[in-house]
Amino acid sequence: xxxxxxxxxxxxxxxxxxxxxxxxxxxxxxxxxxxxxxxxxxxxxxxxxxxxxxxxxxxxxxxxxxxxxxxxxxxxxxxxxxxxxxxxxxxxxxxxxxxxxxxxxxxxxxxxxxxxxxxxxxxxxxxxxxxxxxxxxxxxxxxxxxxxxxxxxxxxxxxxxxxxxxxxxxxxxxxxxxxxxxxxxxxxxxxxxxxxxxxxxxxxxxxxxxxxxxxxxxxxxxxxxxxxxxxxxxxxxxxxxxxxxxxxxxxxxxxxxxxxxxxxxxxxxxxxxxxxxxxxxxxxxxxxxxxxxxxxxxxxxxxxxxxxxxxxxxxxxxxxxxxxxxxxxxxxxxxxxxxxxxxxxxxxxxxxxxxxxxxxxxxxxxxxxxxxxxxxxxxxxxxxxxxxxxxxxxxxxxxxxxxxxxxxxxxxxxxxxxxxxxxxxxxxxxxxxxxxxxxxxxxxxxxxxxxxxxxxxxxxxxxxxxxxxxxxxxxxxxxxxxxxxx
Amino acid sequence: xxxxxxxxxxxxxxxxxxxxxxxxxxxxxxxxxxxxxxxxxxxxxxxxxxxxxxxxxxxxxxxxxxxxxxxxxxxxxxxxxxxxxxxxxxxxxxxxxxxxxxxxxxxxxxxxxxxxxxxxxxxxxxxxxxxxxxxxxxxxxxxxxxxxxxxxxxxxxxxxxxxxxxxxxxxxxxxxxxxxxxxxxxxxxxxxxxxxxxxxxxxx
Numbered sequence: 001x002x003x004x005x006x007x008x009x010x011x012x013x014x015x016x017x018x019x020x021x022x023x024x025x026x027x028x029x030x031x032x033x034x035x036x037x038x039x040x041x042x043x044x045x046x047x048x049x050x051x052x053x054x055x056x057x058x059x060x061x062x063x064x065x066x067x068x069x070x071x072x073x074x075x076x077x078x079x080x081x082x083x084x085x086x087x088x089x090x091x092x093x094x095x096x097x098x099x100x101x102x103x104x105x106x107x108x109x110x111x112x113x114x115x116x117x118x119x120x121x122x123x124x125x126x127x128x129x130x131x132x133x134x135x136x137x138x139x140x141x142x143x144x145x146x147x148x149x150x151x152x153x154x155x156x157x158x159x160x161x162x163x164x165x166x167x168x169x170x171x172x173x174x175x176x177x178x179x180x181x182x183x184x185x186x187x188x189x190x191x192x193x194x195x196x197x198x199x200x201x202x203x204x205x206x207x208x209x210x211x212x213x214x215x216x217x218x219x220x221x222x223x224x225x226x227x228x229x230x231x232x233x234x235x236x237x238x239x240x241x242x243x244x245x246x247x248x249x250x251x252x253x254x255x256x257x258x259x260x261x262x263x264x265x266x267x268x269x270x271x272x273x274x275x276x277x278x279x280x281x282x283x284x285x286x287x288x289x290x291x292x293x294x295x296x297x298x299x300x301x302x303x304x305x306x307x308x309x310x311x312x313x314x315x316x317x318x319x320x321x322x323x324x325x326x327x328x329x330x331x332x333x334x335x336x337x338x339x340x341x342x343x344x345x346x347x348x349x350x351x352x353x354x355x356x357x358x359x360x361x362x363x364x365x366x367x368x369x370x371x372x373x374x375x376x377x378x379x380x381x382x383x384x385x386x387x388x389x390x391x392x393x394x395x396x397x398x399x400x401x402x403x404x405x406x407x408x409x410x411x412x413x414x415x416x417x418x419x420x421x422x423x424x425x426x427x428x429x430x431x432x433x434x435x436x437x438x439x440x441x442x443x444x445x446x447x448x449x450x451x452x453x454x455x456x457x458x459x460x461x462x463x464x465x466x467x468x469x470x471x472x473x474x475x476x477x478x479x480x481x482x483x484x485x486x
Numbered sequence: 487x488x489x490x491x492x493x494x495x496x497x498x499x500x501x502x503x504x505x506x507x508x509x510x511x512x513x514x515x516x517x518x519x520x521x522x523x524x525x526x527x528x529x530x531x532x533x534x535x536x537x538x539x540x541x542x543x544x545x546x547x548x549x550x551x552x553x554x555x556x557x558x559x560x561x562x563x564x565x566x567x568x569x570x571x572x573x574x575x576x577x578x579x580x581x582x583x584x585x586x587x588x589x590x591x592x593x594x595x596x597x598x599x600x601x602x603x604x605x606x607x608x609x610x611x612x613x614x615x616x617x618x619x620x621x622x623x624x625x626x627x628x629x630x631x632x633x634x635x636x637x638x639x640x641x642x643x644x645x646x647x648x649x650x651x652x653x654x655x656x657x658x659x660x661x662x663x664x665x666x667x668x669x670x671x672x673x674x675x676x677x678x679x680x681x682x683x684x685x686x687x688x689x690x
Contacts, residue, residue, distance in 0.1 A: 089576075096685070100686045145571075147572075148571065148574065148576050151574045151644075159648045163649070192572070
């Protein structure tokens with residue numbers, strides 16, 4: 001039995017719309033699920049985030065790095081720091097692997113869609129891999145390995161700036177001042193004062209740029225750190241230079257530093273802005289459309305407006321030290337010329353191909369040619385809708401990072417960290433009891449747990465592991481006897 | 487004819503499936519002494535090579551004959567202290583410490599005592615032997631530990647230079663031998679390894 005298939009252009013249009021609808025539905029579900037997972041992370045619903053991520057994992061081999069980094073973030077927030085670091089090492093290996101371009105992926109990305117290429121993350125996201133690993137080591141009380149991450153951050157940024165210089169590329173992301181500030185604090189805590197001074201100085205220079213570009217000036221504690229590290233490394237010339245630059249800064253005496261401990265609180269809050277695919281449609285007189293897709297960032301999602309730490313009888317505000325959303329938006333903005341040129345080229349090619357298939361279908365002399373042309377037109381319409389911009393990103397990153405330094409008398413202290421929303425309403429309070437010794441620096445890394453839009457209860461905040469190793473067995477790294485977090 | 491074609495097709499399919507299965511994982515046993523540079527990072531070969539060279543240099547230096555002359559018929563007692571990882575890599579320094587210990591013991595030129603962590607476990611065992619469960623003849627004596635005269639300690643550093651897929655890594659291991667009685671540094675040595683790692687820019 002022989003069946004003749006007959007299509008009209010109108011029916012073909014309807015079919016293409018239906019096919020595109022189902023394709024986009026699948027993509028939207030995938031993106032929505034990842035978005036919900038990121039919301040769970042922002043709001044402290046880590047178990048729920050874990051389950052949602054399990055549904056996403058393995059769906060696309062091009063998203064492996066994204067899956068690994070999201071899983072590492074969840075493990076970090078659940079207090080499984082060693083697991084998180086194992087995943088981050090896997091992430092670093094993938095980033096290394098992706099340096100070698102897969103030509104078939106690149107061709108797919110040029111001809112079709114950027115999602116045909118394995119997701120490699122933006123430069124600031126790759127630096128965040130090292131930062132998160134450093135956070136994990138700090139929570140484990142392992143300063144030596146945290147310092148390794150600090151060196152990797154400096155090295156990665158050096159390679160990146162060399163590359164920018166070589167190709168004469170101008171970008172706002174030249175230095176990552178927060179990463180360098182943290183690297184400096186870790187180096188100072190391990191007694192590497194000269195390296196700490198260099199990191200602080202690079203951080204200061206980086207903050208001069210972020211103050212201009214994003215309105216994020218250097219935290220006031222960095223000024224003191226610069227002078228302190230210059231003095232500790234016996235660099236009298238630099239110490240005098242920064243003393244005269246910051247006459248208002250009174251650095252503690254060597255005697256004070258030796259007789260007090262220092263708590264460094266690093267906070268992260270909110271969720272980084274999400275990318276979405278925007279489009280620009282120009283209809284022609286024949287009602288065909290010329291569609292250009294491009295990326296855009298939304299606003300960062302954060303309810304956190306103020307963070308304070310109360311410890312040792314003092315209440316201190318946590319200063320914003322890094323705005324990841326602003327950085328992500330600026331990065332994309334600076335690349336937009338190149339990305340838009342590619343999107344326009346693809347749109348022109350698509351528009352021309354649609355016109356050709358439509359004309360061939362209209363003037364086809366036999367049914368077979370007509371059917372083939374119509375099917376080609378259907379395929380092109382579907383393809384056009386799949387030409388969405390690549391909206392993949394590391395969604396579980398926070399919106400902002402903050403830092404605060406407190407000098408404390410040796411002994412036991414209880415620190416209470418308050419996360420407040422607009423109007424000063426405290427929505428999250430985390431309590432940590434710890435012991436600190438004279439001359440030692442302790443790091444505490446906390447993330448806010450914002451109210452969940454679905455009313456889900458937040459899981460417990462993770463506990464740092466410094467208290468696991470008894471003081472006697474870990475000389476030099478300090479120890480705590482008890483540590484509680486609510 | 488059709489049957490033959492079907493047989494050929496099935497055989498081809500079988501071969502493809504079988505080769506596909508075989509490609510999933512392959513394990514090859516190699517000589518532990520063989521150099522296996524995979525990622526370019528610090529590995530077992532580097533650890534053994536540096537430990538061997540450093541210990542040879544240390545034992546060939548002037549402090550040893552001087553000490554032996556001053557203490558006829560005795561061997562100096564050495565302990566390995568901390569080796570700080572100041573590199574760009576997460577290196578398991580304990581493996582390197584073990585390689586140094588084994589090179590020192592095998593040299594037979596010095597005596598070697600357990601490190602601070604190991605001592606705790608040994609002391610626990612000795613304490614247990616004195617709880618009344620162990621016969622007097624086989625009990626280890628108390629207060630007879632051998633004290634070290636020297637401590638070997640150091641650091642592992644790296645300098646990395648990298649540009650577009652080419653990376654030069656310079657490992658430098660610095661070691662010092664401290665006289666525990668006088669605080670004098672009796673010997674300083676270092677060993678360097680340089681590696682060039684090249685990454686391909688494209689693959690299919």
